[in-house]
Amino acid sequence: MIELLFFSSRTCSVCQVLKPKLLTSVTTQFPDIKFTIIDVEQQQELAAQHLVFTLPVVLIMVYKKEQYRFIKSFSVNEVIDKLERLQQLMR
DSSP states (O other): OEEEEEEEOTTOHHHHHHHHHHHHHHHHHOTTSEEEEEETTTOHHHHHHTTOOSSOEEEEEETTEEEEEEESSOOHHHHHHHHHHHHHHHO
16 A cells, blocks of 8 residues: 655645645546645654654655655655556556
8 A cells, every 4th residue: 555645834835835736646646545744733743753854755655664755855746756656566
């Protein structure tokens, strides 16, 4: 099972721009992938468990284990490419 964790906050302007683009792309192209948005201001402990100290961060998890990590400067296409690759490998 593939899950995407998006760590953001209301005060992160990059997060606010990236979130709708990433959400739309992932849910449209990969309806079977769970997309979870984590507000680090509300869930500080979860952010710390995943070693998230800057924003935005996207983690791609496979069976609850981290496979890919995107930090600060990345594109939606980079994330989509990794998701496509993972789906191909899991078929």
